[in-house]
Amino acid sequence: MKYNQVLEWQQGKMVTLSTHLAKPSPFYFGYDIEDNFLRILSNYECDQLFFFTEPHLFELFGKSLYEKISQHVPCHLEFVPSGEKCKYFSVLEDTCEELIAKGASKKSLLLAFGGGVVGNLVGLAAGLIYRGIRYVEIPTTMMAQTDSTLSNKQAVNGKTGKNHFGLYHAPVFIWTDTKYLTTEPAFGRRSGIIEGVKNGFISDPDFLTYLEGVINPEVKFTDEQLTDLAYKIILSKLEILKRDPSERGYGIILEYGHTFGHGIEWLKQGKMSHGESVSFGMKIAAELAQELGLISEQDVERHYYVIEEKLGFDNPFPPEITAEKLMAAMIGDNKKTGRDSRFVILDKIGRCYNPEGDWLATVDPELVRRIVESFIEKYAKRRSAQTYGVIAVS
Numbered sequence: 001m002k003y004n005q006v007l008e009w010q011q012g013k014m015v016t017l018s019t020h021l022a023k024p025s026p027f028y029f030g031y032d033i034e035d036n037f038l039r040i041l042s043n044y045e046c047d048q049l050f051f052f053t054e055p056h057l058f059e060l061f062g063k064s065l066y067e068k069i070s071q072h073v074p075c076h077l078e079f080v081p082s083g084e085k086c087k088y089f090s091v092l093e094d095t096c097e098e099l100i101a102k103g104a105s106k107k108s109l110l111l112a113f114g115g116g117v118v119g120n121l122v123g124l125a126a127g128l129i130y131r132g133i134r135y136v137e138i139p140t141t142m143m144a145q146t147d148s149t150l151s152n153k154q155a156v157n158g159k160t161g162k163n164h165f166g167l168y169h170a171p172v173f174i175w176t177d178t179k180y181l182t183t184e185p186a187f188g189r190r191s192g193i194i195e196g197v198k199n200g201f202i203s204d205p206d207f208l209t210y211l212e213g214v215i216n217p218e219v220k221f222t223d224e225q226l227t228d229l230a231y232k233i234i235l236s237k238l239e240i241l242k243r244d245p246s247e248r249g250y251g252i253i254l255e256y257g258h259t260f261g262h263g264i265e266w267l268k269q270g271k272m273s274h275g276e277s278v279s280f281g282m283k284i285a286a287e288l289a290q291e292l293g294l295i296s297e298q299d300v301e302r303h304y305y306v307i308e309e310k311l312g313f314d315n316p317f318p319p320e321i322t323a324e325k326l327m328a329a330m331i332g333d334n335k336k337t338g339r340d341s342r343f344v345i346l347d348k349i350g351r352c353y354n355p356e357g358d359w360l361a362t363v364d365p366e367l368v369r370r371i372v373e374s375f376i377e378k379y380a381k382r383r384s385a386q387t388y389g390v391i392a393v394s
């Protein structure tokens with residue numbers, strides 16, 4: 001793909017992609033494409049439709065779509081809690097029981113209108129009810145449009161870690177209108193874009209260079225630039241999924257920075273976004289790769305440069321998270337097998353390390369603990385040097 005070529009994204013232009021998964025879902029993508037929605041939905045007969053969203057998203061964008069759908073099919077509006085607190089068994093149970101009580105059948109359709117959290121909850125409920133009913137996914141955040149909807153991985157959190165309980169369940173189609181991204185706060189945009197940055201680091205150095213050229217710390221873009229950016233991040237993930245739709249072999253590289261990131265996200269208990277947690281996770285993973293002699297100091301610095309200077313993810317590392325706490329939280333992470341401490345590690349920019357045919361490399365946990373400890377120390381020093389620099393100049 002020629003990344004530097006900006007595609008034209010005039011209002012209403014829609015393209016159809018495929019998720020390349022075992023059960024590929026049509027993926028409709030464009031800017032302000034709502035007028036096409038009913039035509040696509042009418043391909044899927046249903047007795048009733050359950051429209052899941054958060055109240056503020058309903059007011060922002062959901063209402064007009066809901067009203068259009070209601071004119072064609074009996075439609076129920078279901079509100080879910082905002083944020084990670086939505087991803088718990090209690091909410092899942094209430095959601096499933098409510099659906100049964102309201103007469104959901106195998107002919108019903110669920111519709112998830114929201115970020116990755118609404119998508120994960122509704123996707124999992126759809127996968128469980130009567131051993132699987134159909135659902136439609138309408139992602140409204142950069143993270144959901146470019147990352148979570150492409151995977152079909154549905155999950156809720158457990159008592160000791162993220163995404164412990166889940167399954168794979170594909171939506172009948174995905175509807176991605178980048179008009180919804182225009183109201184997303186800056187930290188949300190950054191959270192989505194970081195997954196694109198990750199795709200560059202793990203598989204495509206040209207894409208990383210392209211992103212370095214187009215992103216800015218304020219994450220301000222015209223609607224057309226935002227659409228183009230989302231489209232290219234989606235393509236960068238689809239390239240990886242084409243090679244391994246299961247995400248269990250080569251595709252596991254998409255978890256770069258996520259073992260550390262999930263631990264941090266878990267310890268912050270919903271107070272740090274998935275994307276920001278992963279941004280710290282990628283920096284720690286880069287330090288680990290350098291310690292293992294795989295990548296250079298410049299490669300590590302490039303992580304700091306893209307994440308902090310170009311993308312604006314420059315908050316201090318949470319002072320309450322110690323190396324011990326992070327190691328304990330990671331033990332609960334969902335990629336742990338037995339007692340192994342396994343990570344996706346960079347071999348060079350654009351390629352992951354694959355010792356003995358495994359994209360998850362086993363690393364001595366004591367070495368990992370040391371790296372986390374030195375990262376936390378180095379990070380604090382780096383921050384104070386930056387602050388000192390600003391004071392000295394002013």
Ligand SMILES: NC(=O)c1ccc[n+]([C@@H]2O[C@H](COP(=O)([O-])OP(=O)(O)OC[C@H]3O[C@@H](n4cnc5c(N)ncnc54)[C@H](O)[C@@H]3O)[C@@H](O)[C@H]2O)c1
Pocket residue numbers: 054057060082083084087114115116117118120140141142143144147148149151152153154162163180181182183184185188191273274275
């Ligand atoms: N299944 C997967 O493969 C996969 C991949 C990545 C992330 N995830 C999961 O996705 C979740 C994170 O997703 P997310 O970043 O979308 O978070 P989210 O769903 O919690 O949304 C973040 C916030 O943005 C708000 N929001 C949503 N759309 C908006 C809009 N258009 N305008 C204004 N505000 C809006 C929401 O109300 C919420 O407060 C995590 O739970 C993560 O584990 C899953």
